[in-house]
Amino acid sequence: MPPPNKLQKNIFSCLCMIDPVLYVYVILPVLIFCARIVDVSFGTLRIIFISRGLKFLAPVVGFFEISIWLFAIGAVFSFDSPPTVFIAYALGFACGNYVGILIEEKMAMGISLIRIITQYSAGDLIDELKSSGFRTTVIEAMGQRGQVNLIFTVVKRKDIPVALLKIKKFNPNAFYTIEDVKSAGGDELTPYSKKRMSRIRFMRKKK
Numbered sequence: 001m002p003p004p005n006k007l008q009k010n011i012f013s014c015l016c017m018i019d020p021v022l023y024v025y026v027i028l029p030v031l032i033f034c035a036r037i038v039d040v041s042f043g044t045l046r047i048i049f050i051s052r053g054l055k056f057l058a059p060v061v062g063f064f065e066i067s068i069w070l071f072a073i074g075a076v077f078s079f080d081s082p083p084t085v086f087i088a089y090a091l092g093f094a095c096g097n098y099v100g101i102l103i104e105e106k107m108a109m110g111i112s113l114i115r116i117i118t119q120y121s122a123g124d125l126i127d128e129l130k131s132s133g134f135r136t137t138v139i140e141a142m143g144q145r146g147q148v149n150l151i152f153t154v155v156k157r158k159d160i161p162v163a164l165l166k167i168k169k170f171n172p173n174a175f176y177t178i179e180d181v182k183s184a185g186g187d188e189l190t191p192y193s194k195k196r197m198s199r200i201r202f203m204r205k206k207k
Contacts, residue, residue, distance in 0.1 A: 029088035032072050036092020037099055039068035044100025052110045052180070111181045114163055116151040117143065118174040125170035129153055134163055154181065 042065035049058040072092070076085055118125070122138070129136045129151075139150040155163050160178065167174055 025082055025084055028075060029084045032075055032085060033088040033092040033095075035068050035072040035075075036089055037096040039065050039072060040093050040096025041100035041103060042068070044097055045104055048104050054109075110157050111154055112157050112160060112178050113181050114151075114153045114155060114160070114167075114176055114178050116149075116153070116167060116171070116174050116176045117141075118149050118151070118171045119143065119145060119147075120171065120173075122149040122151060122171060122174075125167065125174075126151065128166050128170060129163065132162070132166065134159070 042061050046058050046061045046065060049061060072089065076089055116122075116125075126136055126138055126149075134153045134155050137152045139152075141148050141150045153163065157180075164176075167176060
């Protein structure tokens with residue numbers, strides 16, 4: 001076995017200087033808590049990626065998830081663990097779920113279908129959605145209180161707030177639902193921001 005290098009000697013010296021009680025009751029629980037947050041966050045993202053059909057990204061996230069989990073579970077069972085270690089393990093699991101959902105919301109990957117039902121004239125809303133680059137399909141249907149317009153629009157998840165603002169602006173009483181779409185065929189969806197910039201450039205050239 002080769003002799004330890006300088007870095008290994010320094011790490012060993014630092015560990016020897018740590019009070020064992022401090023390490024077992026404070027440092028170790030904090031490490032396990034942080035490791036659980038990271039690995040459960042990865043696990044939450046992996047499940048979401050699988051549900052969205054991201055078959056190449058999900059295994060990569062799963063690799064890091066299980067690697068960090070092995071470290072955490074190994075640290076729990078390699079010592080005569082006090083209750084603080086198990087509490088930290090459980091708290092890290094709970095917080096990891098929350099953090100994973102927040103990360104996924106910030107990433108806003110994938111596309112969604114917005115289904116809108118309006119009893120009043122929806123011409124302005126339909127024109128605004130189409131001019132903004134949102135793919136829109138309109139169907140006349142019969143609702144509980146009479147004839148309605150059933151509007152389907154497919155948008156990128158990051159553009160959902162923009163679409164909802166337009167719905168509330170032109171038809172504030174419209175009923176709508178949002179659901180995730182695993183996959184969609186056809187041309188790539190054009191982001192709202194790019195469509196808007198293209199329209200602005202066109203208007204400037206026209207002037």
